[in-house]
């Protein structure tokens with residue numbers, strides 16, 4: 001809806017009403033058409049102001065309407081009518097003006113923004129492009145390079161940057177609507193032709209072709225298969241080369257290629273999935289809206305290695321007082337420097353003062369006695385972590401929430417080392433912890449609703465996308481990564497090369513293939529975990545054949561490389577070779593290829609031709625199958641939790657939605673059939689044996705992914 005009133009005698013005030021973000025639903029669009037007509041027809045009215053209810057201008061088109069039969073007036077003619085008006089129309093921008101919301105404002109003759117407002121055309125993040133004139137008006141207003149930057153990246157800009165770019169005409173610190181009304185009165189009766197952006201010529205840019213070629217090349221590289229960024233460049237090119245109306249036709253054409261695309265559905269699913277994981281719940285009944293978090297003012301970090309330092313920085317940047325503890329004096333000094341450096345660089349990037357005084361350092365664990373929450377981030381060793389939790393349980397005040405940053409060890413076992421196991425949860429950050437958005441909050445059967453709520457709330461305060469997951473080996477992300485890695489190793493045994501496997505995964509959209517990623521994170525990290533699991537024994541030591549461990553097929557390839565000190569980038573050699581230790585540019589290593597041939601010969605394996613499709617099916621379907629086991633075990637509440645973890649923590653291409661969404665797009669029947677095919681070929685690999693939940697979903701007609709939560713509830717209630 002849109003409400004109409006007259007203020008200051010001669011200003012028609014139109015208020016968009018569709019909380020929480022006044023999205024341009026059919027009803028709002030109709031309201032705008034009606035109220036604009038009324039204002040223009042009201043002889044008393046000399047000027048018009050458009051604003052949004054509740055201090056929010058407009059969050060754009062109503063995403064919830066996409067995929068439905070959209071009705072009501074179209075945005076383009078609605079905005080044209082405003083631009084063509086014979087009375088000045090001023091947009092009063094408070095809170096946000098995004099997507100169609102900014103396009104509406106660009107149709108107005110003037111824009112007044114609050115200093116805290118954020119503006120942008122983020123359609124590309126939804127697999128779309130600004131299709132209400134944004135790709136044609138913005139370049140005409142601010143020039144092609146600036147418009148390309150905003151539209152292809154979809155980034156939000158501050159009011160200050162919007163003023164500097166010329167997107168808005170005035171910025172005010174308060175009373176935005178009053179300022180807009182005053183502005184409207186000041187321009188009433190003045191000629192408007194020079195304020196109709198669509199009539200502007202697109203500012204000339206020297207060597208347009210070179211500019212667009214350069215941008216298209218960069219965009220193709222960073223898009224990694226996403227189609228919307230490409231279409232955005234093509235649409236802006238139309239603005240730079242075609243008259244406005246032809247450019248609008250081009251914009252419409254390109255939007256039509258995107259609107260019903262699988263990628264747009266995946267990105268819009270991801271948008272709502274990110275909000276769904278915020279409405280968390282646990283099998284024990286804890287919930288986002290009923291479980292009250294404890295206030296956390298003072299947080300502490302135990303262990304200042306790479307992860308501990310990043311966590312301390314993220315806590316300080318979120319405004320908390322932080323006590324950083326490291327028992328090793330030398331490590332403590334180095335950590336102090338590193339943390340200060342990260343805080344200063346972060347503050348410089350954000351244009352704020354560094355929160356150096358927020359962090360205090362100590363080598364004595366007693367220093368955390370008054371902390372409200374403590375995060376243990378010591379070396380990934382259970383014995384060491386047990387000791388730390390016993391110490392924390394002894395020194396911390398009652399009610400302190402104790403968290404572990406373990407990436408997969410048993411949280412419940414650590415809880416049992418303390419006086420109050422109900423106050424123990426996992427907070428699994430991802431490296432670098434002050435950059436990566438994902439946080440797995442791990443609850444055990446004893447974790448209290450308050451402890452889970454406190455960790456989830458803190459994650460939100462740190463700007464993290466927090467996902468509540470149940471305690472199990474490897475939690476969600478790493479548990480699914482195991483079969484994915486395992487298949488990659490098996491494919492090498494059967495004839496593939498690291499280059500082929502990585503190419504398949506990078507063409508799928510991952511920023512890095514599994515073997516390049518392994519070289520980056522260090523082969524020794526996985527080796528240590530396999531050793532801890534009793535898997536990486538020297539060949540023959542277990543008395544079992546080299547390629548069988550714990551009764552299952554096992555590939556010792558990674559262990560064999562580690563035994564030769566090939567840990568990846570850090571040693572200049574891994575699955576690839578690098579120009580030096582710490583080098584980052586991977587190149588094929590002839591040694592590795594002859595090593596693989598030797599290995600196959602030694603184990604009587606005959607290399608066969610493996611194509612990219614098989615690599616994808618084996619690696620991704622094994623990962624997805626484990627996802628179904630996680631859903632079946634009730635470790636997460638729904639597929640959205642898994643998909644958000646993989647998009648924000650493991651580089652799963654966002655335009656593919658996530659592993660579970662991807663499975664629904666491929667078709668559960670197809671995934672089941674292919675898993676059965678590969679399991680038949682590899683009966684000694686249990687991870688390829690289709691999960692019974694997958695079978696049950698297929699037999700109940702393969703419901704769409706957004707219905708799995710309710711189907712799961714029903715299936716579990718039948719158990």
Ligand SMILES: C[C@H](O)[C@H](C)C(=O)SCCNC(=O)CCNC(=O)[C@H](O)C(C)(C)COP(=O)([O-])OP(=O)([O-])OC[C@H]1O[C@@H](n2cnc3c(N)ncnc32)[C@H](O)[C@@H]1OP(=O)([O-])[O-]
Pocket residue numbers: 020021023059060061062063064075096098099100101103122123126128129130131132134272275276
């Ligand atoms: C033609 C035209 O060219 C094209 C085609 C378009 O215009 S395409 C559309 C372009 N617009 C966008 O991309 C903006 C998308 N929104 C956001 O980026 C953020 O929401 C936000 C605005 C910065 C607020 O963030 P927040 O953190 O304060 O709250 P929230 O939890 O995110 O949001 C609060 C609630 O509002 C819902 N919501 C937000 N934006 C919405 C939208 N555009 N449509 C429908 N619902 C929306 C959201 O799902 C949540 O609902 P629920 O979960 O409570 O039920």
